[in-house]
Amino acid sequence: MGNVEIAVVGHGLAGSVAALALARSGRKVALIGPAKSGDDKRTTALMDQSIRFMDRLGLWHQIEPSAAGLKTMQIIDGTQRLLRAPPAQFRAAELGLAAFGYNIPNSVLSEVLERAIASEANIERRDTTVETAEPSADHVTLTLGDGEILTAALAVGADGRNSILRNSAGIDIRKWAYPQSAVVLNFAHELPHGNVSTEFHTETGPFTQVPLPGLRSSLVWVVTPQTAARLMALPLDELSLEVERRMQSILGKVEVEAGAQGWPLSGLMAKRFGRGRIALVGEAAHAFPPIGAQGFNLSLRDVMALADLVGNADGSAIAADTGDRFERRRRPDIMTRTFGVDLLNRSLLSDFLPMQLVRAGGLHLLSGIGPLRNLLMREGVEPGRGLRDLMTMFKPSWMRKRA
Numbered sequence: 001m002g003n004v005e006i007a008v009v010g011h012g013l014a015g016s017v018a019a020l021a022l023a024r025s026g027r028k029v030a031l032i033g034p035a036k037s038g039d040d041k042r043t044t045a046l047m048d049q050s051i052r053f054m055d056r057l058g059l060w061h062q063i064e065p066s067a068a069g070l071k072t073m074q075i076i077d078g079t080q081r082l083l084r085a086p087p088a089q090f091r092a093a094e095l096g097l098a099a100f101g102y103n104i105p106n107s108v109l110s111e112v113l114e115r116a117i118a119s120e121a122n123i124e125r126r127d128t129t130v131e132t133a134e135p136s137a138d139h140v141t142l143t144l145g146d147g148e149i150l151t152a153a154l155a156v157g158a159d160g161r162n163s164i165l166r167n168s169a170g171i172d173i174r175k176w177a178y179p180q181s182a183v184v185l186n187f188a189h190e191l192p193h194g195n196v197s198t199e200f201h202t203e204t205g206p207f208t209q210v211p212l213p214g215l216r217s218s219l220v221w222v223v224t225p226q227t228a229a230r231l232m233a234l235p236l237d238e239l240s241l242e243v244e245r246r247m248q249s250i251l252g253k254v255e256v257e258a259g260a261q262g263w264p265l266s267g268l269m270a271k272r273f274g275r276g277r278i279a280l281v282g283e284a285a286h287a288f289p290p291i292g293a294q295g296f297n298l299s300l301r302d303v304m305a306l307a308d309l310v311g312n313a314d315g316s317a318i319a320a321d322t323g324d325r326f327e328r329r330r331r332p333d334i335m336t337r338t339f340g341v342d343l344l345n346r347s348l349l350s351d352f353l354p355m356q357l358v359r360a361g362g363l364h365l366l367s368g369i370g371p372l373r374n375l376l377m378r379e380g381v382e383p384g385r386g387l388r389d390l391m392t393m394f395k396p397s398w399m400r401k402r403a
Contacts (some may be wrong), residue, residue, distance in 0.1 A: 190252025
């Protein structure tokens with residue numbers, strides 16, 4: 001039987017970052033999960049807060065050459081409904097930022113994380129599965145797929161929607177499905193994107209183009225399952241024409257690259273995000289549609305909070321109620337983001353006129369009222385930042401000077 005301070009179960013992006021962050025804080029970590037296979041063609045947009053976290057982990061300088069900055073984000077109502085929203089633009093320069101964030105190929109993120117994990121003395125890799133997990137007041141006992149038994153003072157579940165650790169902690173989930181699928185692909189284009197990300201709102205969901213380096217972009221196209229099946233069956237030249245038509249040729253001629261993927265859309269949220277000596281991060285805790293660049297950024301905030309709770313090891317033992325404290329800390333952020341993404345997605349699907357009026361009116365206000373737009377942008381970049389700035393603005397001048 002082996003012993004370790006922290007066992008991170010799950011070798012995806014969230015689990016890899018969690019293992020690295022906890023190890024860099026001085027904890028001894030076992031990262032457990034089968035070696036990854038396949039070539040992930042998807043990309044991930046990391047917002048400014050997440051980029052700064054990657055920089056603190058010493059990873060950003062390796063990632064940056066393959067990333068494209070998101071300097072402007074614009075929303076265009078591409079529906080044919082009676083009530084249509086005006087175009088809205090959000091510029092990072094209004095916040096004094098070079099970019100809201102950066103779009104990065106998942107394959108690059110994985111390669112950089114793998115190299116960092118391999119060279120980290122505080123991480124022990126276990127290329128196997130976890131078959132059972134038994135939490136107790138003193139530790140969590142893990143039975144691995146190779147027959148070994150491992151005990152950990154804290155077990156971190158980064159093992160996805162069907163999390164063994166979540167089930168072992170007796171944590172229920174709430175699941176829901178959408179009548180939508182996402183077609184995810186990369187494409188080359190004739191005209192420069194200018195580091196502008198464009199989200200077309202359509203009757204079936206968002207059509208979101210996000211810049212990549214050079215004359216390339218990634219795309220998340222949310223449609224009905226039937227339309228997704230039709231698009232995925234098209235030859236690349238015909239699919240390219242469909243993409244160009246939908247985005248109104250704003251980037252000129254489009255050439256879709258091989259490797260398009262389709263994903264049914266659904267959501268999941270654990271009823272708790274930790275209990276006792278188990279904490280849940282990433283899709284073991286929450287999962288929702290790829291809308292608004294929220295998913296992996298939310299997972300990274302899980303990791304930041306956990307590292308803050310148990311990191312900076314000074315010989316102190318990991319508390320038996322770490323999972324409960326983690327749950328209390330993460331609940332407001334996760335609940336808010338999940339509700340916001342769900343509401344936005346359902347508002348696009350709704351033919352209910354009052355709902356369309358609210359959505360169109362909201363975008364109109366954001367376009368016309370600078371302080372409100374800035375507040376939303378700050379919240380999108382770093383949750384809580386906009387509200388903190390708002391509270392500071394309304395403080396008496398003598399209090400601001402003292403702060």
